[in-house]
Amino acid sequence: MSNDPIFINTGRSPAGWSFWGPAFSCDQLWFIKTVLGREFVNADALTQGTMGHIILGHHYARLGAAQPEGFVFEGKTYTDPEDFMDPEDALRRWVREIEKENGTDASPFIHNTLTLYRNYRVREPFFADRILGVEMLAKLTLGYDKEGNFGLWTDTNLETPTLLDCPGLEVPHPNVPQLQHGQPIIVTKRLDLIVRSSRNGQVYIDDHKVTGGSVGPTVAEKYAMDGQFSVNDWVGRQTWDNYGGVRLNLVQRRDPWSVSKQNVPPAPYRNRNFPRQLFRKAHHLAEMLVGTMSGELTQADWEQTQTDLLCYHRFGKCGAFDQCRLGGAA
Numbered sequence: 617m618s619n620d621p622i623f624i625n626t627g628r629s630p631a632g633w634s635f636w637g638p639a640f641s642c643d644q645l646w647f648i649k650t651v652l653g654r655e656f657v658n659a660d661a662l663t664q665g666t667m668g669h670i671i672l673g674h675h676y677a678r679l680g681a682a683q684p685e686g687f688v689f690e691g692k693t694y695t696d697p698e699d700f701m702d703p704e705d706a707l708r709r710w711v712r713e714i715e716k717e718n719g720t721d722a723s724p725f726i727h728n729t730l731t732l733y734r735n736y737r738v739r740e741p742f743f744a745d746r747i748l749g750v751e752m753l754a755k756l757t758l759g760y761d762k763e764g765n766f767g768l769w770t771d772t773n774l775e776t777p778t779l780l781d782c783p784g785l786e787v788p789h790p791n792v793p794q795l796q797h798g799q800p801i802i803v804t805k806r807l808d809l810i811v812r813s814s815r816n817g818q819v820y821i822d823d824h825k826v827t828g829g830s831v832g833p834t835v836a837e838k839y840a841m842d843g844q845f846s847v848n849d850w851v852g853r854q855t856w857d858n859y860g861g862v863r864l865n866l867v868q869r870r871d872p873w874s875v876s877k878q879n880v881p882p883a884p885y886r887n888r889n890f891p892r893q894l895f896r897k898a899h900h901l902a903e904m905l906v907g908t909m910s911g912e913l914t915q916a917d918w919e920q921t922q923t924d925l926l927c928y929h930r931f932g933k934c935g936a937f938d939q940c941r942l943g944g945a946a
């Protein structure tokens with residue numbers, strides 16, 4: 617056992633779907649969120665979601681280390697659960713750290729997250745699958761593999777990266793270091809839990825979704841076209857034999873504290889096309905940034921998607937709704 621058990625940081629990945637995703641729905645939204653740095657997600661929901669990830673991440677790391685063969689975390693094999701922080705202690709530590717880091721007071725959600733976790737353990741007393749990884753940060757680069765196929769490749773399979781070709785962006789925008797002329801185009805993703813199923817031997821990436829909403833049987837279908845799972849598919853097929861796909865681990869953060877595990881339907885056509893779309897999207901964003909930084913373009917030039925379903929979605933109004941409608945300061 618280590619004297620200093622590991623605290624797992626489950627924070628956002630640097631070029632993850634929170635960076636790329638908004639650009640696939642609305643240029644204006646991407647500009648406001650990324651370039652202006654505005655955050656529209658309900659802060660309380662985001663905090664509670666992160667707290668759920670912290671406690672579940674440590675829970676599964678300890679289960680993984682308790683397996684006879686242990687499991688690998690950040691390149692090292694662990695066989696003693698005590699090498700990882702107790703999940704409840706880790707939660708309290710995260711709350712202290714986030715307050716120091718940015719002033720967020722997450723303490724009102726500690727009790728609820730502990731209740732969620734204790735109910736989760738009652739509902740999921742056994743875990744039959746073999747744990748292969750927890751909170752693994754994956755990185756993919758656009759380019760060509762050794763056979764000359766264009767796609768999104770792990771470092772092992774990447775032969776030649778495709779570099780961002782956007783003169784004028786030699787120095788990146790300070791809020792967008794991900795896009796720079798002459799640099800590779802990268803997508804990252806934190807994979808919550810990787811398991812080999814005891815039922816069929818396939819490898820699945822489990823994605824924890826801590827939700828205040830429904831965990832009904834059809835939730836997973838809504839995620840089939842969520843681009844973040846295209847990233848999972850590119851990582852999964854290159855990293856593990858017999859990759860089976862993504863499963864949602866839906867965890868309700870309110871009474872009756874239901875838990876539901878659902879397979880996300882595959883989207884092979886979208887997955888195949890995703891690298892080409894990402895290439896075009898990165899260049900489009902880069903060109904718009906160059907124009908904005910030179911003063912040739914203003915916020916008004918960033919396209920507004922202008923559709924009722926995106927501007928007024930299932931969680932309510934887009935955070936930029938009034939600004940988009942009436943103008944004024946962001």
Ligand code: SF4
Pocket residue numbers: 642644645919920921922923926927934935936937938940
């Ligand atoms: S209100 Fe509509 S147009 Fe404006 S940022 Fe949101 S999604 Fe885009």
